[in-house]
Amino acid sequence: MKQSEARIILVKRKTRLEEMIARYNTILQARFYIEHLGADFDDYQEEDLSYRTSLTVAVQNLEPFGRVQVIDRELVPNFIFTPTDIVVAVGQDGLVANVLKYLSKQPLIGVNPDPKRWDGVLLPFTSSELHAVFTELLHHKRPIKYISLAKAVLNDGQYLLAVNDLFIGQRTHTSARYQIQSGNVTEQQSSSGVIISTGLGYTGWLKSVLAGAVGVANATTNDPVAIQAEKPSWDANFLYFSVREPYPSCTTGSSLVFGKVLPEKPLHIRSSMAENGVIFSDGIEHDFLEFNSGIQATISVADEVRCLVQ
Numbered sequence: 001m002k003q004s005e006a007r008i009i010l011v012k013r014k015t016r017l018e019e020m021i022a023r024y025n026t027i028l029q030a031r032f033y034i035e036h037l038g039a040d041f042d043d044y045q046e047e048d049l050s051y052r053t054s055l056t057v058a059v060q061n062l063e064p065f066g067r068v069q070v071i072d073r074e075l076v077p078n079f080i081f082t083p084t085d086i087v088v089a090v091g092q093d094g095l096v097a098n099v100l101k102y103l104s105k106q107p108l109i110g111v112n113p114d115p116k117r118w119d120g121v122l123l124p125f126t127s128s129e130l131h132a133v134f135t136e137l138l139h140h141k142r143p144i145k146y147i148s149l150a151k152a153v154l155n156d157g158q159y160l161l162a163v164n165d166l167f168i169g170q171r172t173h174t175s176a177r178y179q180i181q182s183g184n185v186t187e188q189q190s191s192s193g194v195i196i197s198t199g200l201g202y203t204g205w206l207k208s209v210l211a212g213a214v215g216v217a218n219a220t221t222n223d224p225v226a227i228q229a230e231k232p233s234w235d236a237n238f239l240y241f242s243v244r245e246p247y248p249s250c251t252t253g254s255s256l257v258f259g260k261v262l263p264e265k266p267l268h269i270r271s272s273m274a275e276n277g278v279i280f281s282d283g284i285e286h287d288f289l290e291f292n293s294g295i296q297a298t299i300s301v302a303d304e305v306r307c308l309v310q
Contacts, residue, residue: 006084007086008062008069008086009079009086010055011076013091014072015047018048020044050114050117054090054113055070055090055113058088061129065138077287083104086107087107088130092120093121103306108306109133109134110308111130144308145307145308145309146305148198148301148305149198150196150198151301152168152299154295158289160288163201165195165196166279166281166299167278168299170276170278175191175247176191177271178269180267180268181270182259182267187253188252188253188272189247191244191247194241194269196240196241196267197239197240199232202231213242236301237263238301239260240259241260242257261300263300263301267298268298269299270295271292273293277290277293277295279297
């Protein structure tokens with residue numbers, strides 16, 4: 001690809017200050033609200049300035065390579081990416097994961113706008129490094145990390161992909177009721193929902209669920225408890241599922257609560273919820289599938305992968 005042919009999509013997000021101004025109309029009202037709660041308004045301003053500066057530097061480093069189109073995070077689900085696009089996400093790890101879900105084979109470059117503030121596991125670069133990174137990428141000298149996805153397919157044909165994790169359960173905090181099947185084992189359950197995690201998402205939501213389970217077990221038993229789970233690579237061909245707070249009763253069980261989803265052993269979940277059953281991915285609750293009575297979801301590793309520049 002020639003430099004002039006590249007269409008570069010730069011995805012940005014709102015800072016905390018921008019969100020507060022949108023909520024309270026002016027920066028003075030935002031300052032009053034934040035300081036009234038005892039928070040440091042200067043921290044909001046410093047974060048906002050660092051982010052804006054990073055965006056400016058990013059655009060300056062990318063413009064020599066082609067047309068740079070800047071879009072907000074909220075537009076990504078409906079944005080039409082072309083096969084030759086190169087995507088840059090400036091933000092936190094969550095932004096990178098959210099954007100990856102809506103790509104196909106386009107390479108994505110994660111940029112950390114403030115390394116002193118964010119660890120950035122998925123953000124290996126700064127804005128000032130983009131010129132060198134982009135040059136190497138165009139000359140096929142940058143390594144690409146492949147990311148496995150989870151996929152939930154309903155029996156009506158609808159499907160949803162996840163970069164980090166899928167959540168299956170109730171929209172509200174009421175109990176989710178469903179039938180779960182892994183291999184030859186089937187169980188009726190009532191719980192706070194099921195999380196299915198990819199290799200990339202293993203250290204995210206699933207990690208907190210497992211840590212809580214171990215903490216409860218250790219507090220109620222005399223012997224230390226550990227969950228035996230292999231830490232997967234980002235391109236692993238399996239998923240982990242974990243049931244949150246399963247409730248045992250005369251009609252519901254709590255034995256099938258953790259395990260692997262393998263290519264030869266997908267996970268099947270059939271809804272028993274009259275209403276408000278949902279499946280969403282990567283924490284984006286407004287992008288969901290309805291999961292009510294009669295709907296069955298089959299969860300497996302997706303055939304396609306995503307490409308993250310290293």
